[in-house]
Amino acid sequence: MTRVMFLNGPNANLYGLDQKGTYGTDSFPQIRDACLARAEGLGLTLDFRQSNHEGQLIDWIQEARQSCEGVLINAAGLTYTSVAILDALLAFDGPVIECHMSNIWKREAFRSHSYVSKAATGVIAGLGLRGYLLAIDAMHGVLSVEAT
């Protein structure tokens, strides 16, 4: 089975709990379960993980070099600051899809520059859980084209 890693950065574990509803109403476990179900339906093995720690995310991206064909990533607040995550992603050979629950370009100016985008095959933002599911579909499509 094709294996894909889906990494979530700091505070993603709080999705659905934010009173302002910036990241929708689905809880992180609900998001994870929906993503796992979508991937399974497409014949992908999805390794869905979350950490509040930059080094942990980097270790997982490096791990993906050996174990996964693609990486989906919402680096959350580290998107705008982490050259180290960018470098880890640049060292990954397969497709990288950057995801955000919110439309980062519609928000504060500091969210409009993503380091992750420099390594991304594509970016999906602003569609909440629907965007995560679309990102999994897109990864499946990209990997299927690469396999032919």
Ligand code: DHK
């Ligand atoms: C999630 C976060 O936690 C923020 O730091 C980012 C991103 C946006 C999202 O939309 O999923 O700025």
